[in-house]
Amino acid sequence: MAENPMLKFVSVPRDMPQKRDASERRTDFHEIYAEYADRKAQEQSSRCSQCGVPYCQTHCPLHNNIPDWLMLTAEGRLREAYDVSQSTNTFPEICGRICPQDRLCEGNCVIEQSGHGTVTIGSVEKYITDTAWEQGWVMPIAPKVERSESIGIIGAGPGGLAAADRLRRAGVQVTVYDRYDRAGGLMTYGIPGFKLEKDVVMRRVEQLEQGGVTFVLNCDVGVDLSFDDIRAKHDAVLIATGVYKSRDLGGPGSGAKGIVRAIDYLTASNRKSFGDEVPEYDTGELNAAGKRVVVVGGGDTAMDCVRTAIRQGAVSVKCLYRRDKANMPGSQREVQNAEEEGVEFVWLSAPKGFAGDSVTGVMTQRMRLGAPDATGRQMPELIEGSDYVEDADLVVKALGFEPEDLPTLWGVDELEVTRWGTIKADFRTHHTSLEGVFAVGDIVRGASLVVWAIRDGREAADSILSYVAKPAAVAAE
Template sequence: MATNKMLRFVTVARQTPEKREALDRKDDFGEIYREFAAERAAEQSARCSQCGVPYCQSHCPLHNNIPDWLRLTAEGRLREAYDISQLTNTFPEICGRICPQDRLCEGNCVIEKSGHGTVTIGAVEKYITDTAFDNGWVPSIAPHEERPESVGIIGAGPGGLAAADMLRRAGVQVTVYDRYDRAGGLMSYGIPGFKLEKEVVTRRNAQLADGGVTFRLGCEVGRDITFDEIRAAHDAVIVATGVYKSRELGGENHDAQGIVRAIDYLTASSKKYFGDEVPEFDSGELNAKGKRVVVIGGGDTAMDCVRTAIRQGATSVKCLYRRDKSNMPGSQREVANAEEEGVEFVWLTAPAGFAGTQAASLGGGVAVSGVHVQRMRLGEADATGRSKPEVIEGADYVEEADLVIKALGFEPEELPTLWNKPELEVTRWGTIKADFRTHETPLPGVYAVGDIVRGASLVVWAIRDGREAAEAILDRVAAGAAPIAAE
């Protein structure tokens, strides 16, 4: 009987959860997609073809058992569907909201390739876990038996929290150190509420704290505590700091007031969402209200910035990207959402400097008034296979702006210097060297996960890394040897 509920992709069309109208949603930071109703989630799950070789699963970094929990959802067995979902994913309700499914599971769905439209995997994943929380099916992570081993985790982003969850369930004593005053990393301060409402993150943070994870927040390694002190206090250490150093732009007036980093802009907006006092926002420095905004970049961070500026009441929002739409790195779904909300994309353009005006209120300083823009065309492919942008001579112009947001990506901070640990080995890109299976670094008992190893990447990859590092530590414990303590 169970199989009769499936394979309905021929008779049932793909349908996503209802999306709030652009005129309605651009005035607030609430999530833009509504919840699936139970009947709709079951109907859409029943479109799965139950492939013998599920490409959705193999193209998910966590290798989630997607066909299994789709079948269980179609059969109305939601509690079992949640149990299967959380076996491989620490935060399924977060991945269901922010993963670029169009590039991962849904983009590799077999029925999508056959022209019937992909199964709406992300929306069902979100629905399953939200239903589990609503019905009290999500158990505490408090272990049945405590262990003496202790692990320190530097960084409370998705990689660090995923590792903390697995280790704590096994009874390991876990302390998480983070420079911010809330756990969550970019999930709390970088990803806007219209993609990931903050209550979803704080709910998981509370679950970890209630389960016995110790958080030392507002604690910056190298300032408030040394790396060696953390190593001495624990049997193993996991470095999960992420990458927060913004790539910079040069050119005339590159340091003018009104030219800001994406991370600063998004963090200020998120803090206001939490209800914090944010002087830089209140003063207008990191607030787009009433301004002509130009965002430079084409990734998901740029999409977060342009859509945030719309919600803050900018008079206009433009996004400059040096390639065309088909070659941009960000999610096409996010581009479509931004366009619906009134963002203008100016393709094949790159900044060459900035126009500025003298402002008496700045004590003779310079305030940005525009971006010197070079028009581009796509030439031969570079080493990555992408067409290389080339400048069109004599086609420059000035794009007027009161606020310019640089969303050019992130690089690793110089941790060996900041932590006074020159023996912490890094690559030529500044990322930490670590084994790709166990995530252990050449320093005994020190592991590294997420963006600080991979470079700027996806939340789902950080979750995978954190889980794998926790497994490696637990395997060592199971073999009868505690993780190697600092020498």
């Protein structure tokens, strides 16, 4: 009887792909994890317990069929594993790199709960699709039938691109509008290369272009082209702009030179990696080289900023967060990577103000955790008389993002938004208050994960296809 290739979690320990030494990786922007060898990917996939209720799949926003593609990988049937993986995920190699697996699939792995160490789902997912690209298994977009319906998508981030892919495969005509000069949204200009190298994103954009998706870049809707004009050009419109308005820091001296937004700081660094001219970087305004850097915030954007500052050659890098390590919203894996690379975390600390016309320090208050709020999280409380100053030449505000006021910016007051400024959209169809206008991703959810935007984009594409097919069906009756 042939040996069962699975359920080897008792005899085979968890083993991540080799991570480059911190002293090496802090000098460049290359990804920090090596690829699995084929044998190692099979071995780690074989640890899956093939449990009857796969919590990994349940807790994946895309409900990826993880147990099946792990089994196929363990059996050496890698092309079939890729086919299963890409059937539910438009960009599996991107999710494999940047999803917080410790909070999603891997964090809910049954064998993790039993003390054996989770299956390395994200690393295997990345390996499967990287191999598929190398072997030529990733097929070009080739609709069987071209259709006349035209869809306009505003925003070339993960939600917009996922929808564009699904719509184009169905044969409809797709035009994507974006304010930046490259598609990809935060995957291109927000997430640093050490988490997601840019050729991985550009490869997908090129696939969409070759498949017939039209990109209109450097197009700021409401300035270069009106929203009404876009609606007039297309049979349906999808809003997938994301959220780019940074939450601000108040207090004395908050307008000092040297206090910058995370999005500006990360965009400058990523543009530099493309070889672009970036005057703000060259002058030092958005460059941490030789500086004492303080990043304020505890999410994944803050982790991107502190790790970028290390690579730019900062003298010191500190992260201020008002709660403790256990209560921070960012990935614990990213915190560990940052600590290995030399970032100092100053827990239970919050900025009160800033010293210097050109910032020289952050006036900091120490905190303690008090009673839980309505969500169950302990609320930070000030410790009176504990103020001190953190020396700083560059302060990066990484407090999260809020939606821009799209109804005002675009002159469409009838576009309904929530009290938080996000667009109101049906959670099943993604249809907004405007006829034929849909919305997905962070502009609906608030700042969230790439994988949720991909799910929204795929769902909205299906709703749009149903919507644009209705007039033809009615006419035929």
